[in-house]
Amino acid sequence: MTGALAARDLSVRYETQHGSVHALRHVDIEAHPGEVIGIVGESGCGKSTLVTALANLLPANARIDGCISWNGVDLAKLDAHRQRLLRGDEIALVSQDPMTAFNPVLTIGDQLVDFQHHRKDIGRARKRARIAAMLGRVGISDAERRMQSYPHELSGGMRQRVAIAAALLTDPGLLIADEPTTALDVTMEAQIIHLLRELRREYNGIIIVVSHHLGVIAELCDRVYVMYAGEVVEGGEVDAIFHDARHPYTQALLACDPARFHERLDRLPTIPGVLPNLTAPPCGCVYAPRCDRAFAPCGTIAPPLVKLSASHVARCHAVTP
Amino acid sequence: MSSVADASLSTPDRQRFPLLRALLADPFTCVALILVTGFLITAVFAPWLAPYSPIKIDVLHKLQPPSLAHWFGTDHLGRDLLSRVIHGARTALTIAMVSVAIAGAIGLLLGLIAGYGPRWLDAILVLTFDSLNSLPMIMFALAIITVLGAGTGTLIIVIAATSFPSYARLIRAQTLALRNSDYILAERLLDASAARIIFIHLLPNVVGPLIILLSMDIPVVIMVEAGLSFLGLGVRPPTPSWGSILYDGYTSIRAAPFMVIFGGLPLVLATLGFTFLGEGLRDYLDPRLQLRRPA
Amino acid sequence: MSPLLAVEDLSVSFARGGLLNRLINPFPLPSFNVIDRVTLSLMPGETLGLVGESGSGKTTLARTILGLVQAAAGRIAFEGRDVKTQADFRAMRRRSAMMFQDPVASLSPRLRIGTLLTEPQVIQGVPMPDRRAAGRALLALVGLPASFVDRFPHELSGGQARRVCVARALAMKPHLLLADEPTAGLDVSVQGDVLNLIGELKRELGFAAIIVTHNLAMIRHVSDRLAIMYLGRLVETGPTQDVFSSPMHPYTATLIQSEPIPDPRRRGQNPAVNGEIPSVFRRPSGCEFHTRCPIARDRCKAEAPAYRKIGADRMVRCHFPLETGGQEREAFSRASTNQRGN
Numbered sequence A: 001m002t003g004a005l006a007a008r009d010l011s012v013r014y015e016t017q018h019g020s021v022h023a024l025r026h027v028d029i030e031a032h033p034g035e036v037i038g039i040v041g042e043s044g045c046g047k048s049t050l051v052t053a054l055a056n057l058l059p060a061n062a063r064i065d066g067c068i069s070w071n072g073v074d075l076a077k078l079d080a081h082r083q084r085l086l087r088g089d090e091i092a093l094v095s096q097d098p099m100t101a102f103n104p105v106l107t108i109g110d111q112l113v114d115f116q117h118h119r120k121d122i123g124r125a126r127k128r129a130r131i132a133a134m135l136g137r138v139g140i141s142d143a144e145r146r147m148q149s150y151p152h153e154l155s156g157g158m159r160q161r162v163a164i165a166a167a168l169l170t171d172p173g174l175l176i177a178d179e180p181t182t183a184l185d186v187t188m189e190a191q192i193i194h195l196l197r198e199l200r201r202e203y204n205g206i207i208i209v210v211s212h213h214l215g216v217i218a219e220l221c222d223r224v225y226v227m228y229a230g231e232v233v234e235g236g237e238v239d240a241i242f243h244d245a246r247h248p249y250t251q252a253l254l255a256c257d258p259a260r261f262h263e264r265l266d267r268l269p270t271i272p273g274v275l276p277n278l279t280a281p282p283c284g285c286v287y288a289p290r291c292d293r294a295f296a297p298c299g300t301i302a303p304p305l306v307k308l309s310a311s312h313v314a315r316c317h318a319v320t321p
Numbered sequence B: 001m002s003s004v005a006d007a008s009l010s011t012p013d014r015q016r017f018p019l020l021r022a023l024l025a026d027p028f029t030c031v032a033l034i035l036v037t038g039f040l041i042t043a044v045f046a047p048w049l050a051p052y053s054p055i056k057i058d059v060l061h062k063l064q065p066p067s068l069a070h071w072f073g074t075d076h077l078g079r080d081l082l083s084r085v086i087h088g089a090r091t092a093l094t095i096a097m098v099s100v101a102i103a104g105a106i107g108l109l110l111g112l113i114a115g116y117g118p119r120w121l122d123a124i125l126v127l128t129f130d131s132l133n134s135l136p137m138i139m140f141a142l143a144i145i146t147v148l149g150a151g152t153g154t155l156i157i158v159i160a161a162t163s164f165p166s167y168a169r170l171i172r173a174q175t176l177a178l179r180n181s182d183y184i185l186a187e188r189l190l191d192a193s194a195a196r197i198i199f200i201h202l203l204p205n206v207v208g209p210l211i212i213l214l215s216m217d218i219p220v221v222i223m224v225e226a227g228l229s230f231l232g233l234g235v236r237p238p239t240p241s242w243g244s245i246l247y248d249g250y251t252s253i254r255a256a257p258f259m260v261i262f263g264g265l266p267l268v269l270a271t272l273g274f275t276f277l278g279e280g281l282r283d284y285l286d287p288r289l290q291l292r293r294p295a
Numbered sequence C: 001m002s003p004l005l006a007v008e009d010l011s012v013s014f015a016r017g018g019l020l021n022r023l024i025n026p027f028p029l030p031s032f033n034v035i036d037r038v039t040l041s042l043m044p045g046e047t048l049g050l051v052g053e054s055g056s057g058k059t060t061l062a063r064t065i066l067g068l069v070q071a072a073a074g075r076i077a078f079e080g081r082d083v084k085t086q087a088d089f090r091a092m093r094r095r096s097a098m099m100f101q102d103p104v105a106s107l108s109p110r111l112r113i114g115t116l117l118t119e120p121q122v123i124q125g126v127p128m129p130d131r132r133a134a135g136r137a138l139l140a141l142v143g144l145p146a147s148f149v150d151r152f153p154h155e156l157s158g159g160q161a162r163r164v165c166v167a168r169a170l171a172m173k174p175h176l177l178l179a180d181e182p183t184a185g186l187d188v189s190v191q192g193d194v195l196n197l198i199g200e201l202k203r204e205l206g207f208a209a210i211i212v213t214h215n216l217a218m219i220r221h222v223s224d225r226l227a228i229m230y231l232g233r234l235v236e237t238g239p240t241q242d243v244f245s246s247p248m249h250p251y252t253a254t255l256i257q258s259e260p261i262p263d264p265r266r267r268g269q270n271p272a273v274n275g276e277i278p279s280v281f282r283r284p285s286g287c288e289f290h291t292r293c294p295i296a297r298d299r300c301k302a303e304a305p306a307y308r309k310i311g312a313d314r315m316v317r318c319h320f321p322l323e324t325g326g327q328e329r330e331a332f333s334r335a336s337t338n339q340r341g342n
Helices: A047-054 A080-089 A108-115 A124-137 A143-147 A156-169 A186-202 A214-220 A238-243 A248-256 B018-025 B027-044 B081-116 B119-134 B137-148 B152-179 B182-189 B194-230 B242-251 B258-285 C019-024 C058-065 C086-094 C113-123 C131-141 C146-150 C158-170 C188-205 C216-222 C240-245 C250-258 C298-302 C327-341
Strands: A005-016 A019-031 A036-040 A062-070 A091-094 A174-178 A206-211 A223-228 A231-237 A305-307 A313-315 C005-014 C032-042 C047-051 C073-078 C096-099 C176-180 C208-213 C225-230 C233-239 C307-310 C314-317
Touching: A005 A047, A019 A036, A019 A047, A019 A062, A019 A231, A036 A047, A036 A214, A047 A062, A047 A174, A047 A206, A080 A091, A091 A156, A108 A124, A108 A143, A108 A156, A124 A143, A124 A156, A156 A174, A156 A186, A186 A206, A186 A214, A186 C250, A206 A214, A214 A238, A223 A238, A223 A248, A231 A238, A231 A248, A248 C188, B018 B027, B018 B258, B027 B081, B027 B258, B081 B119, B081 B152, B081 B194, B081 B242, B081 B258, B119 B152, B137 B152, B137 B194, B152 B194, B182 B194, B182 C096, B194 B242, B194 B258, B242 B258, C005 C058, C032 C058, C032 C073, C032 C233, C047 C058, C047 C216, C058 C176, C058 C208, C086 C096, C096 C158, C113 C131, C113 C146, C113 C158, C131 C146, C131 C158, C158 C176, C158 C188, C176 C188, C188 C216, C208 C216, C216 C240, C225 C240, C225 C250, C233 C240, C233 C250
Parallel strands: A036 A206, A036 A223, A091 A174, A174 A206, C047 C208, C047 C225, C096 C176, C176 C208
Antiparallel strands: A005 A019, A005 A062, A223 A231, A231 A313, A305 A313, C005 C032, C005 C073, C225 C233, C233 C314, C307 C314
8 A cells, every 4th residue: 555655765965065965865665644653863864854855845955866755746746836835735844943933023823824825715814713723722722812922922832832733724734743842841842742642633644753862752653764874774663663673773772762771870872883974875784884783795785675574674684574 | 293084084184374275265365365465566566666756747748648658647747647556555555454453453452351351341441432433533633633743654543543443342242242152151160361261262253253344444444545635634645645546536537537447446456355355364264164074 | 078069058140130220220120039049969979960941040050059150149168168259269160170061162163172172281280291192182081083183163073072071171180070961962872972981081080070951861870869950949859769769849750750751652641740831030939830730739839848858868849748659649640640631
């Protein structure tokens, strides 16, 4: 079955003065309506490039290969106008810092009315009513008063709620939340996680959550893709990833999280080594230089995507189904 | 000595003349450097480069158009224009560079003290800057000239005294923005002296915009010098300056338009040269603006 | 053993309005305590975790201890001597070090790493025949290649800049290290690296440390004792293991419960606490946590609880502290579940 959203053999490289940076290589992902997809990885793993590619917002120096299909349409081949329409209607993005997502000199209400500019069929009063209802849905109790506020008058958690409300106003088929809780305190983080979890009950589009925080991914997602140095190294059901991780990188990443250990550790586990240089990615496995299970083929032959179960895949020579 | 770098982490090679290399890498800065160097050489070697004496009057050949004998033509007193332009470069650059340098140094020092020093000192200094800024330059020049007499030295004093307050205010604003930054706090925690913080940590970080401003102000000062000279408050008449050439040119613009062109051209070129040089220097001085290696 | 650092009733207040305003305004705006009567002590060699959300005043407290922020009241004693004058603070700073939250921003941007690393020695007049060699030695100490001496701070990654800051902080062998969010912005595979490095050097050099953080998962592995702050006040202190296994203040309990667990089989059902941290300018009456506390009663709204000692080594600011396995704890979990249900 083909999902509503699928990336097939997607590669993105940035042309810079210092050569091409292969930020994303041969990525295959798919997502079905009603699913919450997690994309997890550390800085430099390409998760931002992936979601920017999905949202069609890559900078001008990016070159795309492969295809991104959205309900059967290849996004990369659309003309600019139709891309823009799609972006406004179907794809919504919630960024890490909601402060920068809002214009500081307009009230929240005015901006949210603006976000619905493509809805010519409904009047301003009706739009404001929709906003009030949506703000109520994201847990803002005094919606009418909040619509009069300016972005700086809201706390970080409140702004993130408003950003989520703004994203849902257009009733998008794809909601991308890029590090939605990273800028928040832990008590607010728990509340936003709770909010996203509540929302998905009534929302039947796709939610993609991008995070470096394993806890956030575990709390929210149905399926998870683990990324490293521009590749998806493992993908599967959240339970399989957290309890039956097969790729050595996923295992190492999970082992590093201090939240997994309740007894005090004298030495925290780490992953020795550094990320490979993405201007000249290694010809073998990208993780081989840091992998403690690397053997002969890892350095020279790029590992295939091994299918471990219906939905569990890993890109590694050492795993067998 | 170059240090050993491991393969994945390339260290920029330590090269000779890094400043010159960086400046020449940018075409605009390269042109600017050629222009500025050209003007400096002209200024220094003016007596050897000029074909005639710049002050020798030859009324019989006044307002001659450019010819092989007089490449730039002659002015309303028959003086060779090329020689006057060449000698004018010397006057203009000396006055502009010396007064801007003095003003820049005073502004930098006072701005740093006002920005980093105690608040009461800041209040006094800012009051001083504003008072000086509010003096009309011509009146001030007249007052100083009454006391000291007209001449190059007086002109430099007048220009420096009226322009340093704006430099000081710029530096003070920059310093205020940085005084509570993490790295200044870190230095205070290391028990660094105020002088060390000011000269090692603040100065290099605030001086960039000042250098651009100074470089761009040099042509302005050349204009000011020209204006004051025209009013008789600057360089005394026979001494050639670009300003006096221009003003002489205006009086006979219909008969000899080439005077304004040849008097104005060096001014335009100097403006471009110093402005582009300022921008090139700014790019070099701020390592964060240099293109970074892709991560 | 006498404490290395003792802080008693330390308060910091931010006056509102400028000097002129305060002199001539007939209705002066009241000043607010952003740090309110904090009492702490730190034994030599001990690691204290100072935990709180943004706006809790933990960074301000750390800066006040080293004299970067002026205290309005209270007493600081370092190595048994009172620290009052600027000269006292200077003497104290010579034997202590601070790491800032943003490592790149805390390094002077126009200087090369080698110069920055050896600056503490130059300032304190330690003779150094070869400054570049000294810089390389310090880089080796924190596991960075010697070629870094010629780099600028902005050319380093977050983890590398952290290491440079560690080297710089420890170059003078301080007795006290204050680290403000030492893992902020670091990847999980790198944060362990930095903490292990600090831990190793700590065993080697024997300094005491205060680690300011909001990262509970990390602090439980590196601190001996915890101090939890809320709105500029300490609400709970105690040994790290005890605080995690049986938090007494409801705020501590909610912090621990709020932490997302990296295990999809143990998903928290609902957030442990609703509402947001209030502003210090509008401090709630009574116990300042009562607006968000799941077990708040009438008394909490009216009367501010005292900061009192419970057991041998724990302090808590709560009228109804949660005892291990006791009634209050049950009431807490019941109450927080009910509250979440609505």
